[in-house]
Amino acid sequence: MTGIWKVFLLTLVLLLSGIGLFLSAWIVLPAPTMFLLTLAVGAPEVCPWLLGFNAIAFLLSWLWIYRPRLKYLACLASFLGLLICGLELAAIPQTQMKMSDAMVLGLGVNYLDKIPVEIRTEMRSHPFSLTDSFVGIHRNRTRHQTGIRFANPNGVPLSMEVYQPLKVGKYPALVVIYGGAWQRGNPSVNFEFNQYMALRGYTVFAINYRHAPQHRFPAQLEDVRAALDFIRIHAVEYEADVEKMVLLGRSSGAHLAMLAAYQPDALPLRAVINYYGPVNLTEGYNDPPSPDPINIRRVLEAFLGGTPQEIPQKYEIASPSHYVTRPLPPTLLVYGARDRIVQSKFGRRMYQRLLKSNTTTVYLEIPWAEHAFDAVFNGVSNQLALYYTERFLAWALYR
Template identity: 65%
Template structure:
């Protein structure tokens, strides 16, 4: 075989491999992940959809130009066209989803809510809910100050640390307390720092806190640790340039669950707003009606967290469920869920919203293509939308709540 024929042969095989990989990744836009390992593909694929769209276009073009075998060309073209069709299914829904989110924000906060945000605060925010070029180049986080390994408590001999993100200039800033997710079993205060840096650069002091993990430490240990952190922040507010009269709790997944409990419980400190990204709200129903498929084994996670089933500990499950704490005059709450979330289904966020909105300010935003932990890809499609409305909700709440 001549070197030219060998080169063409290897090139054709490479195009086929790239086409298959593109289609494989794209397929997770519509296939629910049955296992925790495959869940990673289900999370990432929707967030890099423009990259996948581009990849499928490239492989289609390469097939048309450089594949001479009719059968191989047909296979690659079919792969690429299927990938393009699936990607288009998400991309064409970005603008309608953005419009739905605008409507939800306007209905809950008022059509003029953005006009109530101080001009100097709004000037630092993202200009559009979705910016295609940011998918490829990333979101500019800007310069901040960052403090690490700050011990705030040592319950049961377990050292708990926090990280603090501050604007580049010394001052006094509203406080955001960030609580990470991880099924109450994994994670630490340094995970997913992009949001913390982003918000610090826009005029907030962000505290990323730690808590003890299940199953070694069961509920309410985690909630106790959040309380320790809040007390520490209030006691040391001046040192860390935080205005604790303007404090927001923000949590992801298990962290959102803890944020809601900390803000809603009867003896909660003054909190100006709560941001809940895909957090569990009704643990009893979540146990009795797990998602299908259930890639993290939700029942096992809840048993590790609470020590058993709701049949064994019905009162404990009720006590640990934020939905049971809804009453008038709670802090304004933003709930963001993905329609394709197979860990905490969006119906639970909607359930919480329906109960909150009768007597409180609440916003429910649903992203049709998003899986659990969609914001792990900070410049991804879903997180761009979530970030745009989250920063506006927080700014509005600090002025109006």
């Protein structure tokens, strides 16, 4: 082997070891910026891939690097990457046990017995599959309609997308609301989840809403309510059973889902599912995360039009926690312990408030997960969340 090739291979292996450790480090490091937040969200979810990457880098370092100091340096970097990934994977069994216990605590020991056998057989058989991490979660075709206009508030056209099983029928309605700090996003995001749920026998409505700061609260809540009215009026057309309706939202969409479900004059709903959503906007403003990669206070000011000191009543009525004064629809709360956008402690507080109001509620926390963890559909965290979400959903609809 020529000197040039030796230098090239040495450089390549060192680079692989460094990249593996750099990416793996974001499983445990807090992200100070939006760019790095993407790495912090994704790294825990592709942990099995990173484990393999680090293993290959370690093997190549051991075999191909002949300079002792460089060999030990590269091997150490790869070993640290392996250790970080290995610790997350090793925590999966205990985490799924805790999540299973939380489901039993919230819904009862025999909650699965209330779900029809034919529904249970269509669900995921295991909370986590290493195979799915690499090849993806299997999905087939569904019927999919886009651009369905449901409202035109102040001249702003709002549309939804509908996902339906291939077989014509009448199915429970799952209304999905996307996140994006109330400022961005569209109904097309998280399409894998919508398609997956349609395949499991749901009519899924992915709805839109007006964005801040051009349109401030309560415009977004009004849009969600308009979408729900539209779905009820056109239920037969879209083969939806509106007597079996559930709201599900992510981040700011979860906030809107809870807010719509908890209104005193809300339409009857079977349940609401909150993926890492804000619940008390005043507390969120006064106690932002550190680091704070998206500037939470600026986001809330854009959404509501001021600070809690300037408009305290608006912050109060825009907080789902404000309405927890009576039994509410069954609620599933799903948070990541490492979330630097909506801290999991707020979810835990909401869980305690819901319990005190005699609301059936389940709180699930994933120790390594960041905000928006389910953006990686076959990721480690989303597999766990999906497994328990579909069971909660079926329990709420068929009990």
